[in-house]
Amino acid sequence: MNDLLKTLQQRLGPHAHLIQGLSAPLLVVMILSMMVLPMPAWLLDTFFTLNIAVALMVMMVAAYMVRPLDFMAFPSVLLLTTLMRLSLNVASTRVVLLEGHTGAGAAGAVIEAFGHFLIGGNFAVGLIVFAILVVINFVVVTKGAERIAEVSARFTLDAMPGKQMAVDADLNAGLIDETEARRRRLEIGEEANFFGAMDGASKFVRGDAMAGILILLINIVGGFTVGMVQHDLSAGQAANSYILLAVGDALVAQIPGLLISVAAAMVVSRVGKEHDVSNQIMSQMLGSPRVLGITAAILTLLGIVPGMPHVVFLGMGSAIGYGAWRLSRRLEREKNVPPPPPPATNDGEASWDDLQPIDLLGLELGYRLISLVDKKRQGDLLTRIKGVRRKFAQEVGFLPPAVHVRDNLELKPSAYRITLRGVMVGEGEAFPGMFLAINPGGITTPLIGTATTDPAFGLPAHWIDDRQKEAAQMAGFTVVDSETVVATHLSHLMQTQAARLLSRTETQQLVEHVSKLAPKLIEEVVPKMVTIANFQKVLQLLLEEAVHIRDIRTIIETLAEYAGTI
Known part of the structure; x- marks a missing residue:
């Protein structure tokens, strides 16, 4: 059908799209x-x-x-x-x-x-x-x-x-x-x-x-x-x-x-x-010889009942029975085919295939927090996470790994967990539809809600509903929604764990990015004067001291000056 349409379009030439666009309206007018x-x-x-x-x-x-x-x-x-x-x-x-x-x-x-x-x-x-x-x-x-x-x-x-x-x-x-x-x-x-x-x-x-x-x-x-x-x-x-x-x-x-x-x-x-x-x-109804055999047996029994049309029932039963016999023979031959040789590993012994890759940066959610990533329910946590990664890259100086978001039924319904290289680095709770009123300090106005602490900075806070949001803001509280709580916690941990986030992959990507901006500089320094491993180690030490690496050119030029001492 597609070949026929292409041939017709070639015959019509430049008028093909015009005729194709007018075909539906003309058809409706003709029908009416x-x-x-x-x-x-x-x-x-x-x-x-x-x-x-x-x-x-x-x-x-x-x-x-x-x-x-x-x-x-x-x-x-x-x-x-x-x-x-x-x-x-x-x-x-x-x-x-x-x-x-x-x-x-x-x-x-x-x-x-x-x-x-x-x-x-x-x-x-x-x-x-x-x-x-x-x-x-x-x-x-x-x-x-x-x-x-x-x-x-x-x-x-x-x-x-x-x-x-x-x-x-x-x-x-x-x-x-x-x-x-x-x-x-x-x-x-x-x-x-x-x-x-x-x-x-x-x-x-x-x-x-x-x-x-x-x-x-x-x-x-x-x-x-x-x-x-x-x-x-x-x-x-x-x-x-x-x-x-x-x-x-x-x-x-x-x-x-x-x-x-x-x-x-x-x-x-x-x-x-x-x-x-x-x-x-064909595969589901005619794929079982047992089904065909039972059907053939019932038809055969009906065919030998006095008064029934013997030829039709016996003929149909024989045909279906023959099909069941042929199908069972074919399945038997397939069953007798020798299986492929097993892999060359000892039975019961562990292998490298048993190791599953871990997420470099992960976010696990309890089942009640799934709505935070559900756009149909106005959940925009995934959008917030993309913004967190973009902001981190602009401030710190390298693109962090992607955040793998998944649910975890082992967590409490409203709990979440942030992992780095498979190890938990932070956890907290969030309540969709509610707001976290954070006390920045010095506010004594009481709030009706669940007392807690801000998971990112440890400040005293309360979970409140929408009715108290305006009053809390007027009293001086910092009021944020559940998505902001999780995203802020993730952003804070990424800032504090920036050195661990800079793996060899991110370092290589950073070098490739700088090579597009200053190819001669990279060609002279990395990896000729400074290896990728040493370059990564220097950047990690800077990040551990809370020094951002946005000015990567200055860092590379400094490394070139002191390359002999590294």
């Missing part, structure tokens, strides 16, 4: 024009055939898609196909009422074929078939798809914060880059928008099924009235002419509607993102 403009029978046949073809294409796309997002245009397609069917119903109703007295072919060959070939020219049979199709479409398929779409939309929205937090955590941990994080966030948003749109678009299918019933009743009543009053037909003649055409018209519209309903149900009921529906069904 069918409601008001008279259409000849041959044009009705063309559009009815196109309607059936589009419905088949939509169902095939829904069957072969792997993820729901592979068919993101489905809600819009659902709206357009529903509008097209209703427009065709209006156009065919006009033709049936105006020309129905002339014969069964008045509304075109398609409606005539559905009225004569499919139901044998018996309008009573047609009414029953139509009623059954409506029950299948409206009560079974549409109702179930609507419920699945509603639940999927709700669950997708509820799962958004956790998914976004996982993306932000992977980004902070350095597992993915900014481009991949942006793509994942976009995909999460598109998934939520898609299921939200499907929740509303499923109402189109339900309304289309109800409209089919009403249009059929209107056609029957209108046909009887027009035939008997305007054309002096008897009741039997009016029934043979108008009711047969009305039923054929209803079936022509209802069958594509049923296909679209099935496609909608397949889209919203997709589970898994690795295989299409056909592969999932």
Whole structure:
């Protein structure tokens, strides 16, 4: 399909984008024009055939898609196909009422074929078939798809914060880059928008099924009235002419509607993102020889019961039993295949693979603090952490490692822990929705709240609610929210532990950064005169003395002067 579109765009040349942009509005105008403009029978046949073809294409796309997002245009397609069917119903109703007295072919060959070939020219049979199709479409398929779409939309929205937090955590941990994080966030948003749109678009299918019933009743009543009053037909003649055409018209519209309903149900009921529906069904339903064998045994037992159709049951049971036997043989051969040789390590002995890398700088949160990193709940802790790293780099002089944020169920619900190279360097508590009123000293105004201390600087403080925030500020307290408490604590620890944060990786990155600004200086000094290890040691000693290394050029030039003594 993509190759066909590319070929068509090449044929159209510079007008391809213009035509592509106008295609959707022109399609809507064309569909709406069918409601008001008279259409000849041959044009009705063309559009009815196109309607059936589009419905088949939509169902095939829904069957072969792997993820729901592979068919993101489905809600819009659902709206357009529903509008097209209703427009065709209006156009065919006009033709049936105006020309129905002339014969069964008045509304075109398609409606005539559905009225004569499919139901044998018996309008009573047609009414029953139509009623059954409506029950299948409206009560079974549409109702179930609507419920699945509603639940999927709700669950997708509820799962958004956790998914976004996982993306932000992977980004902070350095597992993915900014481009991949942006793509994942976009995909999460598109998934939520898609299921939200499907929740509303499923109402189109339900309304289309109800409209089919009403249009059929209107056609029957209108046909009887027009035939008997305007054309002096008897009741039997009016029934043979108008009711047969009305039923054929209803079936022509209802069958594509049923296909679209099935496609909608397949889209919203997709589970898994690795295989299409056909592969999932084949692998899961026909993948167990035990299931096939039991089914074959039951069919065989039914086939030998007196009075039952022996040939059909025994034939089907034999075919399924043969399939179960072949499948069991294949699984047995796969089981007998020798396993790959084990790795060349002693059983039960530890290996280097057992060692897991530790986070250079980590922030662990209790489960109640997860909302602080949930943007849906206005949690902006991750944004604060990015600001902390940026401020640290501007003040201290090197870019600190990324902060790996994750939850830790072993902590208290409102507790957090800051780790450096896997070792805890600080901990505290924060309460989302509350504020920490810090006493900078000398304030004696009492506050109603939980007494505590500022985790960063050890000042006396109280956790207060929003109602006391303004009064505390007027009394002179420094009032901050939970995100600020955690971010300030992290920033303070990063400042005090700056020497330990400057690892060999950060040192090498700093050298590469300076080499872009002063390439000759770096080329002469590092690593010719001063090795990377000694350079790192000097910087760490400066940081331990609370001396920032922003003026890195002066530091390198000084090292060049005293390189012989280092």
